Amino acid sequence: MTRPLSDDLRERVVAAVLSGESRRSAAKRFGISVSAAVKLLQRHRATGSVAPGKMGGHRKRVLEPHRAFIEGRLRETPHLTLHGLKDELAARGVKVSHNAVWQFLRREGLSFKKNAVRP
Numbered sequence: 001m002t003r004p005l006s007d008d009l010r011e012r013v014v015a016a017v018l019s020g021e022s023r024r025s026a027a028k029r030f031g032i033s034v035s036a037a038v039k040l041l042q043r044h045r046a047t048g049s050v051a052p053g054k055m056g057g058h059r060k061r062v063l064e065p066h067r068a069f070i071e072g073r074l075r076e077t078p079h080l081t082l083h084g085l086k087d088e089l090a091a092r093g094v095k096v097s098h099n100a101v102w103q104f105l106r107r108e109g110l111s112f113k114k115n116a117v118r119p
Helices: 007-018 022-028 034-047 063-076 084-092 097-109
Strands: none
Touching: 007 022, 022 034, 022 084, 063 084, 063 097, 084 097
């Protein structure tokens, strides 16, 4: 991922456009893309600032609020499969992929039945 443009460059581009220069010519003069110039002006118009927005970060874990339910289900039914647990969560209104369930279980150190054929 690329770094955001410097605040100084952002301010100069916005000042040039506000003083009457077109977005395309300002982009060419300052060596940035036309879309970057357009988006800078949109950000300035919407927020009054040219500062870049937050980049990156972590997504909230979808299954964290349901940890007690998952632990309870694994205690009650130790032979529960990954897809079975996913289906039970879906019945409760939590739509997640089986990979999300797997990663949650692995991260939390919880075990589950790994093979539906095994007794």
